[in-house]
Amino acid sequence: MLKRFYSNTLPLILDADSRHAAKTLRCKEGDKIEVIDGQGKLFEAIIAHIGRNEIQLNDIKLIQEVTNVQLLSIAIAPTKNPSRLEWFVEKATELGIKNIYPIQTKRTEKSSVKEERLNNIIISAIKQSKQLYLPTLFPLQSFEEVIRQTQSISQKFIAYCADNPVRLQNIFQNDKEVIVFIGPEGDFTTDEILLAQQNGFVPISLGNSILRTETAGVYVTGLIRMLLG
Amino acid sequence: MLKRFYSNTLPLILDADSRHAAKTLRCKEGDKIEVIDGQGKLFEAIIAHIGRNEIQLNDIKLIQEVTNVQLLSIAIAPTKNPSRLEWFVEKATELGIKNIYPIQTKRTEKSSVKEERLNNIIISAIKQSKQLYLPTLFPLQSFEEVIRQTQSISQKFIAYCADNPVRLQNIFQNDKEVIVFIGPEGDFTTDEILLAQQNGFVPISLGNSILRTETAGVYVTGLIRMLLG
Numbered sequence: 001m002l003k004r005f006y007s008n009t010l011p012l013i014l015d016a017d018s019r020h021a022a023k024t025l026r027c028k029e030g031d032k033i034e035v036i037d038g039q040g041k042l043f044e045a046i047i048a049h050i051g052r053n054e055i056q057l058n059d060i061k062l063i064q065e066v067t068n069v070q071l072l073s074i075a076i077a078p079t080k081n082p083s084r085l086e087w088f089v090e091k092a093t094e095l096g097i098k099n100i101y102p103i104q105t106k107r108t109e110k111s112s113v114k115e116e117r118l119n120n121i122i123i124s125a126i127k128q129s130k131q132l133y134l135p136t137l138f139p140l141q142s143f144e145e146v147i148r149q150t151q152s153i154s155q156k157f158i159a160y161c162a163d164n165p166v167r168l169q170n171i172f173q174n175d176k177e178v179i180v181f182i183g184p185e186g187d188f189t190t191d192e193i194l195l196a197q198q199n200g201f202v203p204i205s206l207g208n209s210i211l212r213t214e215t216a217g218v219y220v221t222g223l224i225r226m227l228l229g
Numbered sequence: 230m231l232k233r234f235y236s237n238t239l240p241l242i243l244d245a246d247s248r249h250a251a252k253t254l255r256c257k258e259g260d261k262i263e264v265i266d267g268q269g270k271l272f273e274a275i276i277a278h279i280g281r282n283e284i285q286l287n288d289i290k291l292i293q294e295v296t297n298v299q300l301l302s303i304a305i306a307p308t309k310n311p312s313r314l315e316w317f318v319e320k321a322t323e324l325g326i327k328n329i330y331p332i333q334t335k336r337t338e339k340s341s342v343k344e345e346r347l348n349n350i351i352i353s354a355i356k357q358s359k360q361l362y363l364p365t366l367f368p369l370q371s372f373e374e375v376i377r378q379t380q381s382i383s384q385k386f387i388a389y390c391a392d393n394p395v396r397l398q399n400i401f402q403n404d405k406e407v408i409v410f411i412g413p414e415g416d417f418t419t420d421e422i423l424l425a426q427q428n429g430f431v432p433i434s435l436g437n438s439i440l441r442t443e444t445a446g447v448y449v450t451g452l453i454r455m456l457l458g
Binding site for chain 1: 316320323324325357358359360396398436438439440441444447448451452454455458
């Protein structure tokens with residue numbers, strides 16, 4: 001089985017992935033490899049030259065091309081413990097997601113996310129799960145800003161810990177894009193929930209037992225994977 | 230909100246949880262706390278005495294009693310990286326599970342699991358997700374032994390990476406106990422799959438993209454949570 005790489009700079013593979021190649025995978029010039037562009041294309045190529053920070057490819061052949069089937073975007077607050085957000089990002093990528101929006105809420109405990117680290121986790125996860133589309137990780141933005149940016153998505157949901165009979169699986173429409181906002185540790189404030197509802201977001205429940213933020217995110221991603229069959 | 234503890238040795242709280250109480254939570258004698266027994270009962274009690282390795286309670290009052298609603302057992306091979314199994318155990322407990330069977334398969338990369346550590350993760354997770362039943366973590370056993378032990382469960386499934394149209398959500402029956410075997414890194418062998426089928430296990434697929442062992446386990450747990458509403 002050929003080793004698989006990611007590059008959005010073909011015929012070059014740059015940075016982390018090229019160092020990874022040269023060192024960990026012990027690739028050498030003349031090796032045939034697989035490359036994904038993160039936009040639905042899978043190539044085979046030959047390593048022409050291995051530099052310190054880039055790999056030069058030639059004989060690049062398109063092997064497979066798919067269109068993105070992912071409909072799900074999730075807006076989620078960074079967790080106090082960054083490894084929990086990293087777990088969410090890895091698992092959501094494996095299960096299938098289109099966009100991840102880290103959000104600042106009133107009760108978010110973090111003011112920054114390690115975007116490069118998270119993007120490397122996403123790249124490893126699509127290679128490992130053999131997907132051809134790279135989910136988009138947006139920069140950390142305010143709750144209000146992401147509400148605004150996702151206006152046009154036809155199915156908009158906000159999940160929080162109130163008594164709430166509505167289950168996502170009972171109202172999700174299979175063929176339409178969907179965004180789900182996941183509450184932070186300490187949950188959304190009443191003002192945030194109100195603002196979301198004023199912008200067409202439907203409140204949903206994720207079930208009876210209380211879920212951690214990252215668990216709720218992975219649960220919703222799995223649920224949509226299941227509903228899309 | 231009262232601090233919540235676990236004890237199956239009432240009126241004493243022993244070991245990890247008592248040290249945790251005394252040190253981290255700075256509990257003192259006379260404090261009122263919540264205690265769960267892991268068997269469906271929630272109590273309130275007063276701390277009578279804090280020893281080095283145990284807390285003595287009195288005025289123990291039964292506040293709530295529920296019967297176990299969990300139907301799901303999962304048999305899963307320990308992952309090469311133990312933190313991945315720990316993550317599965319935490320998330321499966323949050324989402325709701327009855328039994329966890331660590332299994333030795335031909336391609337399992339670990340020959341042991343840290344049972345005490347995993348049980349502490351389970352206890353933290355039920356306290357955090359406000360559940361009253363403690364999932365049972367079985368010792369690491371052979372694939373064949375767990376196949377034998379789970380004979381009587383009415384819905385038996387084995388998930389692996391073959392092309393397989395059958396989806397769990399299409400054949401799961403809501404009111405019956407269910408066990409799902411999750412393949413190790415490298416998947417089950419043909420012999421293992423055959424043995425499972427000879428014992429009434431139905432092969433299922435978890436979807437198109439490849440899932441890591443622990444992701445498959447959490448996905449199945451979430452799926453059953455969803456199907457049970």
